[in-house]
Amino acid sequence: MIYQSPTIKVELLEDNIAKLCFDAPGSVNKFDRETLASLDAALDSLNQQSDVKALVLTSAKSTFIVGADITEFLGLFQQDDTTLLKWVEEASAVFDKLEDLPFPTVSAVNGFALGGGCETILATDFRVADTSASIGLPETKLGLIPGFGGTVRLPRVIGADNALEWITTGKPQKPQAALAVGAIDAVVAPEALEAAAIQMLKDALAEKLDWQARRQRKLSPLTLPKLEAMMSFATAKGMVFKVAGKHYPAPMMAVDVIEKAAALPRAEALKIENKAFIKLAKTEAATALIGIFLNDQVVKGKAKKAAKQAKPVNSAAVLGAGIMGGGIAYQSASKGTPIVMKDIAQPALDLGLGEAAKLLETQVKRGRSTPAKMAKVLNNITPALDYAPVKDADVVVEAVVEHPKVKASVLAEVEQQVAEDAIITSNTSTISINLLAKSLQKPERFCGMHFFNPVHKMPLVEVIRGENTSEETIASVVAYASKMGKTPIVVNDCPGFFVNRVLFPYFAGFSGLLADGADFAKVDKIMEKQFGWPMGPAYLLDVVGLDTGHHAQAVMAEGFPDRMGKSGKDAIDIMFENERFGQKNKIGFYQYSVDRRGKPKKDLDPTSYGLLQQEFGDLKDFDADEIIARCMIPMVIETVRCLEEGIIASPAEGDMGLVYGIGFPPFRGGVFRFIDTMGVANFVALADKYAHLGGLYQVTDTMRELAANNGSYYPA
Numbered sequence: 001m002i003y004q005s006p007t008i009k010v011e012l013l014e015d016n017i018a019k020l021c022f023d024a025p026g027s028v029n030k031f032d033r034e035t036l037a038s039l040d041a042a043l044d045s046l047n048q049q050s051d052v053k054a055l056v057l058t059s060a061k062s063t064f065i066v067g068a069d070i071t072e073f074l075g076l077f078q079q080d081d082t083t084l085l086k087w088v089e090e091a092s093a094v095f096d097k098l099e100d101l102p103f104p105t106v107s108a109v110n111g112f113a114l115g116g117g118c119e120t121i122l123a124t125d126f127r128v129a130d131t132s133a134s135i136g137l138p139e140t141k142l143g144l145i146p147g148f149g150g151t152v153r154l155p156r157v158i159g160a161d162n163a164l165e166w167i168t169t170g171k172p173q174k175p176q177a178a179l180a181v182g183a184i185d186a187v188v189a190p191e192a193l194e195a196a197a198i199q200m201l202k203d204a205l206a207e208k209l210d211w212q213a214r215r216q217r218k219l220s221p222l223t224l225p226k227l228e229a230m231m232s233f234a235t236a237k238g239m240v241f242k243v244a245g246k247h248y249p250a251p252m253m254a255v256d257v258i259e260k261a262a263a264l265p266r267a268e269a270l271k272i273e274n275k276a277f278i279k280l281a282k283t284e285a286a287t288a289l290i291g292i293f294l295n296d297q298v299v300k301g302k303a304k305k306a307a308k309q310a311k312p313v314n315s316a317a318v319l320g321a322g323i324m325g326g327g328i329a330y331q332s333a334s335k336g337t338p339i340v341m342k343d344i345a346q347p348a349l350d351l352g353l354g355e356a357a358k359l360l361e362t363q364v365k366r367g368r369s370t371p372a373k374m375a376k377v378l379n380n381i382t383p384a385l386d387y388a389p390v391k392d393a394d395v396v397v398e399a400v401v402e403h404p405k406v407k408a409s410v411l412a413e414v415e416q417q418v419a420e421d422a423i424i425t426s427n428t429s430t431i432s433i434n435l436l437a438k439s440l441q442k443p444e445r446f447c448g449m450h451f452f453n454p455v456h457k458m459p460l461v462e463v464i465r466g467e468n469t470s471e472e473t474i475a476s477v478v479a480y481a482s483k484m485g486k487t488p489i490v491v492n493d494c495p496g497f498f499v500n501r502v503l504f505p506y507f508a509g510f511s512g513l514l515a516d517g518a519d520f521a522k523v524d525k526i527m528e529k530q531f532g533w534p535m536g537p538a539y540l541l542d543v544v545g546l547d548t549g550h551h552a553q554a555v556m557a558e559g560f561p562d563r564m565g566k567s568g569k570d571a572i573d574i575m576f577e578n579e580r581f582g583q584k585n586k587i588g589f590y591q592y593s594v595d596r597r598g599k600p601k602k603d604l605d606p607t608s609y610g611l612l613q614q615e616f617g618d619l620k621d622f623d624a625d626e627i628i629a630r631c632m633i634p635m636v637i638e639t640v641r642c643l644e645e646g647i648i649a650s651p652a653e654g655d656m657g658l659v660y661g662i663g664f665p666p667f668r669g670g671v672f673r674f675i676d677t678m679g680v681a682n683f684v685a686l687a688d689k690y691a692h693l694g695g696l697y698q699v700t701d702t703m704r705e706l707a708a709n710n711g712s713y714y715p716a
Contacts, residue, residue, distance in 0.1 A: 306478040319397070
């Protein structure tokens with residue numbers, strides 16, 4: 001044995017070829033500080049071995065290395081620039097040491113080689129992957145750039161254009177795609193991986209492969225003609241800005257780093273990468289995006305835990321076809337759980353099946369599926385006009401019209417048709433789960449399962465616990481939602497549950513601005529371009545449907561009259577009364593037509609302005625800060641109330657619910673990360689400035705206490 005630690009083992013094989021195997025405790029290998037230190041020590045041991053002629057890197061896990069240990073990042077990034085730069089330089093030097101070993105090296109890549117894992121294999125002379133491999137540098141998705149030499153080595157291995165695409169998008173690559181651009185040198189079956197890697201080393205030792213020339217290319221400046229370089233980087237900057245915009249600085253920084261380092265040898269190029277890395281590490285976007293990643297792990301961890309307590313779901317049923325029912329049926333069937341789609345009318349069934357077929361056809365056209373797979377999914381959906389095929393379902397999702405009496409009737413009816421231990425859920429956005437549970441004889445097997453529209457795109461499912469819902473029911477529905485490829489968040493019952501409860505105060509803030517004379521199109525522009533929402537409030541209401549919004553608003557006003565009750569007519573009322581329902585009937589705040597690609601196109605409509613002016617008077621000008629404050633303060637405070645009242649269990653789940661449910665700007669990390677970034681005391685002071693606007697702008701006593709104690713919602 002040449003070297004051994006809890007994470008790495010180095011031994012000598014035949015023909016004086018050494019094998020360095022990553023084998024950390026737990027299910028995966030990742031680069032934490034301990035593993036980096038072990039790799040450094042292992043390389044020192046190899047440098048002292050005069051009999052070693054070559055080195056193969058392997059993994060004892062089902063994946064190679066999944067990346068750096070992100071749980072260490074936020075604490076690490078709070079250190080001062082000098083300390084952080086020293087850490088990055090020392091870590092980066094470990095990969096230089098691997099690259100500079102006095103003999104040929106090869107990586108045998110199985111499963112994920114992402115982030116630091118990808119940077120590891122780039123530091124070796126050769127790379128062999130098996131068919132399970134997934135290779136890439138996803139750091140820009142965390143608001144960062146590669147920090148262990150990835151921006152320097154990858155362009156010199158696969159060319160600047162390919163490297164720019166890999167790094168700025170952060171997308172992992174399959175083996176054949178990586179082979180096509182030269183990121184790896186061979187793809188083999190898993191059982192042949194180590195033997196193929198060792199044979200490559202033997203070929204290098206026999207001078208059939210020139211490992212020194214390969215290495216020299218990575219140590220030298222990029223061989224890119226000046227004009228070609230100028231065009232490549234200019235094109236990349238244009239594309240990156242179009243996609244990432246100003247709120248996500250990492251992709252553009254990656255382009256700048258690669259461009260500045262192109263004419264430099266490795267040592268100088270790495271200095272540019274190191275400095276850019278620590279600059280990004282200090283940005284609010286990096287803190288937010290890393291926070292989202294960690295929060296996602298929290299939510300997924302809870303789902304895995306729930307799966308251990310869950311009742312198996314091998315078959316499902318959805319009651320109510322149409323767009324929503326068809327979307328739920330498609331999602332279940334496409335992830336392998338057969339589902340019955342039941343309705344009382346054949347046209348509705350046809351619509352639901354048509355919705356599923358349309359989604360599948362789109363996937364086939366885009367090359368993401370095949371006709372055979374499409375047929376298999378459609379065969380997993382059984383249309384029915386009666387309850388006979390529903391009786392064996394493990395989970396039933398009621399998705400009929402959003403009306404308490406209709407839903408209660410359907411739920412009572414289906415309870416008589418299914419097994420005693422079948423779970424019954426309601427896909428409702430506003431109706432109390434405790435109220436609906438009164439129609440059931442066994443309310444313990446009932447909960448809410450709120451999908452967001454369109455089902456196939458929106459990742460969130462709110463699992464709503466009623467006062468009588470059993471833990472097994474919650475666990476089983478969470479596990480089913482996860483099996484469907486969704487992110488489930490468990491919330492307690494209240495009007496609007498969590499997402500809609502905090503969304504409608506945002507709409508109320510928007511409506512208040514319009515009542516005071518604000519231009520809805522300007523509000524939309526500021527909330528999209530400056531705050532970062534995918535849609536401004538007027539556009540979002542048009543997409544949701546102003547009839548739906550009007551109904552939900554009434555539910556919220558009844559549930560929280562002190563904050564959400566209204567004393568007069570607002571903009572939503574005006575649009576609703578004039579049958580301007582939004583995209584569904586092509587007129588709302590905006591008017592809609594179809595563009596050449598068949599997608600909805602919105603335009604300003606003088607009629608909507610006229611209706612608002614008639615009620616609220618002439619337009620007045622508001623600056624961006626006031627527009628953002630008046631829209632966001634009510635949402636932020638209501639979200640905090642949900643945490644304080646136990647509607648959500650943690651800031652992590654609250655933030656993920658808003659990011660996944662309504663598109664809260666990821667670079668802001670969610671409401672609780674947004675408050676912490678601003679500072680609780682600063683937020684309280686801002687809210688107090690608008691306290692005269694009513695109950696929605698009144699911060700809670702707990703927030704004031706947190707502000708006074710210089711506290712935060714996430715650990716410092």
